[in-house]
Amino acid sequence: MKSARDQLTAILHEALAKQECDLVSFTLEHPTQHAHGDFATNAAMIAAQQKNQNPHELATKIVHSILEKKHELLDKVEIAGPGFINFFLSKKYFVDRVSTIRKEGESYGKSHIGKGRTAIVEFSSPNIAKPFTIGHLRSTIIGDAIARLLSFSGYSVLRDNHLGDWGTQFGKQIVALKLWGDEDALAKSENPVKYLVDLYVKFHAEAEKDPTLEDQARAWFVRLEQGDPEAKRIWKMCVDWSMAQFAKLYELLHVSFDMMLGESFFEDKMGEVLQELQNKGLAKESEGALLVFFENEKYPPFMVRKKDGATLYSTRDLATDRYRVQTWGKDVLIVNEVGAEQTLYFRQLFEVEEKLGYVKKSQRVHVGHGMLRFKDGKMSTRKGNTIWLEDVLQEAIQRASSFNPKVAKEVGIGALKYNDLKRESSKDVVFVWDDVLNLKGNSGPYIQYTYARATSVLKKAKEKELSISEKYDRLQDLEITQVEHLLEQFPEVVERAATEYAPHHVCTYLFDLAQAFNAYYADHPILSGGDLAGYRLLLTSAVAQVLKNGLTLLGMQAPEVM
């Protein structure tokens, strides 16, 4: 079944062509007030402006030409205000739509905008031997939702966890372990990663007093890059302890990956990149380091090799994307879900990648999330000023269990995820427990609760042997409510969220739908609805389906009982 938007767009194009206004680009949107119909267009106003005509008169002509044909879709077409054309959809359309949702089930809302394309979504990307903090949690949650949205929109999605398992930090880690650590104690430790992080914090404290420690750390990283066995051994140990910890967290969060190519995977692929940069004359030496300079100083210089010969984040990212294009094709879409503070870095990176001929800028996307901070400042691993994710998850589940212990996990994790997804991701978030684990109002549990409520009604209906009816004939007197209007809009909301890499649109929508359904539920008896019970059950099942599809897109569970 074609959506109302598609049908209306076609109808409008035809009517505009008759008035010789074919080239007009108009908007077709949902007015804020019901009195203005289900869709409104400014087409007549735009066209009138171009042709220097009276907008109201032109609107009249357009409406006449639309009404020459009978459209099952439309109940009424009106001209309003300065020349808006308002469309009122028919009851039949809405009822058919609700039936369609039932038929399409978990496919309702899917689109083909990414058909035939591969998208790599890089997210989470925690660092080895560092805490998996609520900062990484943002990337994990938002990235997971974006991967799901793209997949639902037809892309063939590869979820990539680009582990921070390479870099100067390992030099620091090795120095700290050699100076103050004890490998036996580490192995016996209850939380080995925490043991490593404490050493890392100590390193930064000591390095303030003794700057030569930084030099030692850089030297150890150079040895690591050169394949020194002792450096490699300690590095491998750090990786193993961390990976074990991450696996537990991802399982609890229900997040999975198709690949975990850490930065170390690209260790032997960076020489070619540096060679290409030099061959194409893109990189120049300056003060011993190798840098890319941009024309007109569009961006600050971009370093690709340090003066001690070691690589950087940038070198590894270039090698990564070169590898991706070689492996998954020239037109692969690459999305990085990484903190917004790295925006400049990504602009530089994309520019360099384009100059190297790896990708076009249109296939590189940085979704930057805002910073998560305490009321009094930024979190910093180096200073030990951070909250561990294990503690957050435990607290979330515990708070949720005070309502219903049986679904504490689904609800606690859901609350946490929804709180991160409900606002535009680029905004900074102040960490406040009562917000993070909010269970009321615009929250994850509210959506989940509404879903449980709807499924419960459907179960009760079965017990009472009431059945869903898809017949329209006997339902002349049913009223079309906000619920039907919202159900109709789900596919376009999903499409917008996917094209803008903005899961918060799905949250806003689900909250609206849940609110509309709860209001409907309060004053439309469903099970004792008489002749209308069949239709109301159909509507309820459609609401349940859409809530479930939406929750799934956000990586949240849809519990049937709460």
Added chain:
RNA sequence: GCGCCCAUAGCUCAGGGGAUAGAGCAGCUGCCUUCUAAGCAGCUGGCCGCAGGUCCGAAUCCUGCUGGGCGCACCA
């Protein structure tokens, strides 16, 4: 100093150049003997940071300013 982002109700936020700017939280009033009260209905609460500009029409686009966040050569 230069660059990027942000500013909407007491607080947290939606708002796709359009019509009377919307939610949640907090506060106040009602509603559980009836399909799940993690809920529903209602009230209170706005120079959409300031000043210009473009437009038939600006919270939305442009310019300037103020305030805040972030970034800018050997971290990632």
